[in-house]
Amino acid sequence: MQQNTSSAPIVSLRNVQKSFGPLRVLDGVSFAVERGEVLALIGRSGSGKSTALRCIDRFEKVDGGEIVVCGHRVDRPDVDLRALRQDVGIVFQSYNLFPHLTIEQNITLAPCAVKGMATARAKDLARKVLAQVGLEEKLHAYPEQLSGGQQQRAAIARSLAMQPKVMLFDEVTSALDPELTAEVLKVIEQLAADGMTMVMVTHEMGFAKGIADRIVFMHRGKVHETGPASILTTPTTPELTQFVGTGNLKS
């Protein structure tokens, strides 16, 4: 199994099609993410980047094409969703911590319920992943007692506790002010340095440039331009030029 997947990409999309009613959101999207790689999906609102990300974890079913994630054929109807989601961690824009549970309970819930981990071990694990995101002291706090940035870091810790092979980040800093954004980005940077495979949808161009091994620029449901982070400084298509231009103006 280990040898089987080590050569193949962790995530691969091939000619993926997806429509919401008459609206074609993904129109033949293909890209691959290698082990340890950080891929940034960028593009305008409505370009299909978030949908593409959600297809990887099968929060959206695709109409056509092939998606393989850690050996799971995600495009097939018989895909083992629970196995897939143990391999894939996802972090959302709105944190989505469970408000009725403490941070510790948020983190230990899935390892105990899904992997059958003993409570004591899960609690150790919770302390470990919280230390990783710099929130050890919030173990017994409820989500509402945390700032947005802290909640998002706790949500990242919750995902990490499942020891995923790949992490998906869906605009995880879009609800945060610049200061809180910085603390969340620092955590993600550390994860990248530790060799975590990541796919992130982001509007933070400076961050994408700094951390991503590869950029996928999406435009009207297609991969419009792709390449190393340097394409953000020297874009070849007028669409990416314009996008990067407006992005710089905004920041």
Added chain:
Amino acid sequence: MGGHLNVNHLMFLGQGALWTIGLSVIALIGGGIVGFVIALARISPLKSVRLASAVYVQLVQGTPLLVILFLGYFGLAAIGLKVSPLVAASASLTLYVAAYLGEIWRGCIQSVPKPQWEAAEGLALTRTQRMIKVILPQAIRIATPPTVGFMVQIIKNTSLASVVGFVELMRSGQIVNNSLFEPFAIYAIIAVTYFAMCYPLSLFSQRLERRMGRGRSNLAPA
């Protein structure tokens, strides 16, 4: 016949009031259990289960409780089951309350923000685990005020059980009146007694709702 309202009459009315409370509790527990199943069935991934539960809810909500009570009492007798007024009233009220609580609770479960379901799904929890550990604890908080509010309806509606001969508060009032012929005084006492049972629940429900309003940010972190 005739005479004046005395302690014995009041004791009889008090006994009726206790049966009103008893029948209400039975209806709440029975209706709560069946209603919980209905609520889950209404959001089942299986279309046939959703459809069947929706039909049930529509049928009951589209039928007067009075008719359901008669159907329960005479219907069960017609298929050979001799049932007491208490059993007939309990069964009918259970079916009735289940339809309403089922709908109320379905709404509460569905008003837990969708991202909460997705976050639980993303963590590889099974549907049952998502429901028990993530969704229901939040839904119960949302459901408490309307459920307490609906208990007021249950208490008032038990008065209809008097038509199948069940001696609760309303029926005991009718019986006392039959001997005293003082309808205004007696029904005034009955009205005040119902009010005394219902008003505290209404107040409680309102207070719960206000408290929920303050804690709303807990439910939708964003």
